[in-house]
Amino acid sequence: GAVVSQHPSRVICKSGTSVKIECRSLDFQATTMFWYRQFPKQSLMLMATSNEGSKATYEQGVEKDKFLINHASLTLSTLTVTSAHPEDSSFYICSTIGTGQETQYFGPGTRLLVL
Amino acid sequence: GENVEQHPSTLSVQEGDSAVIKCTYSDSASNYFPWYKQELGKRPQLIIDIRSNVGEKKDQRIAVTLNKTAKHFSLHITETQPEDSAVYFCAASIGSSYKLIFGSGTRLLVRP
Numbered sequence: 001g002a003v004v005s006q007h008p009s010r011v012i013c014k015s016g017t018s019v020k021i022e023c024r025s026l027d028f029q030a031t032t033m034f035w036y037r038q039f040p041k042q043s044l045m046l047m048a049t050s051n052e053g054s055k056a057t058y059e060q061g062v063e064k065d066k067f068l069i070n071h072a073s074l075t076l077s078t079l080t081v082t083s084a085h086p087e088d089s090s091f092y093i094c095s096t097i098g099t100g101q102e103t104q105y106f107g108p109g110t111r112l113l114v115l
Numbered sequence: 116g117e118n119v120e121q122h123p124s125t126l127s128v129q130e131g132d133s134a135v136i137k138c139t140y141s142d143s144a145s146n147y148f149p150w151y152k153q154e155l156g157k158r159p160q161l162i163i164d165i166r167s168n169v170g171e172k173k174d175q176r177i178a179v180t181l182n183k184t185a186k187h188f189s190l191h192i193t194e195t196q197p198e199d200s201a202v203y204f205c206a207a208s209i210g211s212s213y214k215l216i217f218g219s220g221t222r223l224l225v226r227p
Contacts (some may be wrong), residue, residue: 004158032213034214034215042219042220043204043217043218043219043220044159044204044217046216049213102147102213103149103161103164104149104213104215106151106158106159107158108158109156109157
């Protein structure tokens, strides 16, 4: 399967600060990347779909101004959690797919803790 | 909206026994159904997938069956081993798009 990395693996920040999470596709060109959020012992909830060179599309209930997504290249997408609050504490995971493919390969996730 | 239901939420089996996890989906246009295994604190890993034009697929100890009419699909693990212990998620494509909706997960425990 594809190799996907995320950075950082975990981050602790103060309430009100912004946090940027990077998702990289290391061995193929990811035309589409997905961002998920996973609360403890819960399922993966799709937040947004990120396509290279275009604006991300957000799922219902996800604030696009709070969760800024940039997909500047075929190998990198970033998620910025702006003005983070304790309720934003979660496990954020990205996944990638290649052109014409449907299998999603996941990154290792980023654990965010907002104090 | 689209929904995927997964059962059971927890499953405990003796090593060597079989485990079955079932999912139902609501979107009749769904055409892709992957299964992921997630160990604690780790990324979900694809273990098997099936497309709507196939009724069954097998890969060694793992098999998946799909009933399009009833809109349900199942994961079968035979000869379970302790290292199979993890959380398993089913998923269904949203229509024919590449987006997935995930089930709530099944925590499988294989007792040595």
